[in-house]
Amino acid sequence: GESVGLHLPTLSVQEGDNSIINCAYSNSASDYFIWYKQESGKGPQFIIDIRSNMDKRQGQRVTVLLNKTVKHLSLQIAATQPGDSAVYFCAEPNYTGGGNKLTFGTGTQLKVEL
Amino acid sequence: ETGVTQSPTHLIKTRGQQVTLRCSSQSGHNTVSWYQQALGQGPQFIFQYYREEENGRGNFPPRFSGLQFPNYSSELNVNALELDDSALYLCASSWGEDNEQFFGPGTRLTVL
Numbered sequence: 169g170e171s172v173g174l175h176l177p178t179l180s181v182q183e184g185d186n187s188i189i190n191c192a193y194s195n196s197a198s199d200y201f202i203w204y205k206q207e208s209g210k211g212p213q214f215i216i217d218i219r220s221n222m223d224k225r226q227g228q229r230v231t232v233l234l235n236k237t238v239k240h241l242s243l244q245i246a247a248t249q250p251g252d253s254a255v256y257f258c259a260e261p262n263y264t265g266g267g268n269k270l271t272f273g274t275g276t277q278l279k280v281e282l
Numbered sequence: 283e284t285g286v287t288q289s290p291t292h293l294i295k296t297r298g299q300q301v302t303l304r305c306s307s308q309s310g311h312n313t314v315s316w317y318q319q320a321l322g323q324g325p326q327f328i329f330q331y332y333r334e335e336e337n338g339r340g341n342f343p344p345r346f347s348g349l350q351f352p353n354y355s356s357e358l359n360v361n362a363l364e365l366d367d368s369a370l371y372l373c374a375s376s377w378g379e380d381n382e383q384f385f386g387p388g389t390r391l392t393v394l
Contacts, residue, residue: 209387210387210388211286211372211374211385211386211387211388212325212372212385213385214382214384257324257325259324261380263380265338266337266338266379267313267315267330267332267337267338267379267380268315268330268338268376268379268380268381268383269315269327269330269338269340270315270317270325270327270374270383271327272324272325272326273324274322274323274324275322275323275324
């Protein structure tokens with residue numbers, strides 16, 4: 169079936185470096201993606217989203233890139249800080265059958281080394 | 283503005299028992315969605331409630347049921363607990379069924 173998944177389970181970066189977290193999707197009709205951050209003991213928190221009519225979207229220290237040709241998106245975090253340590257998920261809303269059902273990938277654990 | 287709250291924080295049950303988890307939606311939100319997150323996995327959609335009616339359901343058996351109350355708070359009930367039900371149960375609220383979902387901190391359920 170259709171799925172949203174991630175390439176790497178764990179990513180370790182040095183404080184101050186840039187982080188890149190990748191996500192692959194399989195449904196070519198997918199048109200909207202959301203990145204979430206989940207810190208230990210907390211629920212997922214919205215970071216940034218992107219629609220399929222865009223290739224790139226920037227937020228505060230974060231950038232999401234969408235490559236529809238290869239069905240891949242990435243989350244880039246500039247100047248990674250210790251507070252960025254968390255699990256990051258890409259997710260896709262599914263409106264089939266009514267309502268908004270989010271389909272999450274497995275997640276990438278980002279560890280920031282001092 | 284009060285965020286999404288869930289109770290209890292942690293819960294331990296034995297196989298075969300029943301459990302009720304509670305969620306208070308963020309102020310002004312009328313839609314509640316429930317997700318199950320197994321250890322090391324992403325959340326999986328259980329169901330959504332909009333204006334007190336179930337509005338979409340994921341691939342979960344009927345022993346997972348829910349309610350939404352007139353104040354938009356919600357309950358998740360799980361009957362005949364199985365070991366595989368051990369997970370973090372997340373509640374998310376939104377204004378309307380199609381809008382951004384805001385997650386609570388979750389309830390950690392352990393089934394022994």
